[in-house]
Amino acid sequence: MSPYVALPRSINTGKRKVLKDDLLGIARDTGFKDARTYLASGNLVLWGDHEGGVALERALEDALEARMGLRTDFMVRSPAQIRAIIDGNPFKAEAADHPSHVIVNFLKTPLPAQDEAILRAAITGPERFVVGACELYLDFPISMADSVLDRDWKKTKRSPVGTTRNWNTVMALAGMMDA
Numbered sequence: 020m021s022p023y024v025a026l027p028r029s030i031n032t033g034k035r036k037v038l039k040d041d042l043l044g045i046a047r048d049t050g051f052k053d054a055r056t057y058l059a060s061g062n063l064v065l066w067g068d069h070e071g072g073v074a075l076e077r078a079l080e081d082a083l084e085a086r087m088g089l090r091t092d093f094m095v096r097s098p099a100q101i102r103a104i105i106d107g108n109p110f111k112a113e114a115a116d117h118p119s120h121v122i123v124n125f126l127k128t129p130l131p132a133q134d135e136a137i138l139r140a141a142i143t144g145p146e147r148f149v150v151g152a153c154e155l156y157l158d159f160p161i162s163m164a165d166s167v168l169d170r171d172w173k174k175t176k177r178s179p180v181g182t183t184r185n186w187n188t189v190m191a192l193a194g195m196m197d198a
């Protein structure tokens with residue numbers, strides 16, 4: 020049985036509430052024998068026989084819609100992908116200093132090459148980012164609450180489709196997969 024991390028986009032914000040029992044039900048609906056949640060932002064770790072990748076993302080998206088009438092993207096990562104994300108973190112010193120301000124944006128698809136320069140030019144604050152294989156690493160050296168990065172990126176109409184988790188959460192999910 021292979022574990023997977025499944026991260027839904029934009030739930031438990033506003034009217035898009037998905038409770039723990041619903042997430043665990045979605046896992047059962049897609050054939051997973053064991054699943055655990057972490058925090059209330061929709062973090063799922065799944066154990067079972069599944070091919071993973073895009074097929075699992077679609078299965079979870081369909082299961083959520085069937086169960087709750089809510090459609091949202093899921094980003095799924097294998098243990099090897101999570102390990103590569105951790106090993107590839109370009110902000111290791113920052114993650115040690117302020118882990119809740121170092122973010123991984125798990126992307127649905129790789130960032131188009133031309134978008135990197137457009138997004139970089141849009142940043143008006145002290146935030147920094149580095150493009151990974153199918154993720155963005157972001158460092159918010161001051162405060163995410165005071166950041167205008169999201170607003171700046173939305174103006175470009177190229178804001179990447181993904182879901183963000185802070186470094187503490189990434190590490191906790193990796194630990195859950197290893198358990």
